[in-house]
Amino acid sequence: MSEQSLVWQQIRRMLAIAVKDIRVYYSKGPVIIFGILFPVFLFLAFSVGRELTLDFMMPGLIGMVLFFTATSISPIVVPWEAQARTLERLMSSPLRLETIIAGDVFASFAFGTAISLVPVIAALALGVTISSPVLFALALLLAGLCFAALGNIFSVPPSNVPATVNMIAAAVRFPVIFISGIFIPLQQLPYWGQWIAYISPLTYFTDIARGCIQGQAHLPPAVDFALLTAFAALFLILAMRLHHSTMPRRL
Secondary structure: OOHHHHHHHHHHHHHHHHHHHHHHHOOOHHHHHHHHHHHHHHHHHHHOOOOOOHHHHHHHHHHHHHHHHHOOOHHHHHHHHHHOOHHHHHHHOOOOHHHHHHHHHHHHHHHHHHHHHHHHHHHHHOOOOOOOHHHHHHHHHHHHHHHHHHHHHHOOOOOOOHHHHHHHHHHHHHHHHHHOOOOOOHHHOOHHHHHHHOOOHHHHHHHHHHHHHOOOOOOOHHHHHHHHHHHHHHHHHHHHHHHHHHHHHHO
């Protein structure tokens, strides 16, 4: 079999794993609560009673929904698979570990991107204008991939208890939300606050979204895209390498 055929075979298997993950895990409690309901209610708690325009609210809401949904499936798949003893079957099948991880990441990417379209469509229906639809769409896809890869890193510790993984994920998600320019635009943060915000990948998607919706981006789009790409590549590489180290301890 040619090398090209082997590559396409692994891609088909990756997509099969992604479809399986979405079918099995999208309706799980942690995915619904932490992926969909929590960001919506958190944002409503922040915005209700304040005189905020839709143009200000929607970039942050879209960013929160994308971040939480794209990091909701991939952290729990490996622990649940290990707990149900189905991970052993996957590992003993003719699948590369990279294919399994890529399938989990792609499932989170597809789920997060699809759910994030709901607030986007709602914003358009309410009269919000996106000045650069292509730029916004590319940022949505790239950020979805970046956040899905980050979510997969949460499942690296060799625990077969999903609650433990959710606790690790929550310890990262909550600080990231508050330092990423969602509730306070970057230009309104103090100098030290801006430097803290730069360590969060969510900052760069939110900045692109504000530029496309409000016309008030803090950084040039090329910088936002370059850093989002760098974070996505870093998270994917880390997920692959770290799982190589911890996966044998799950079996």
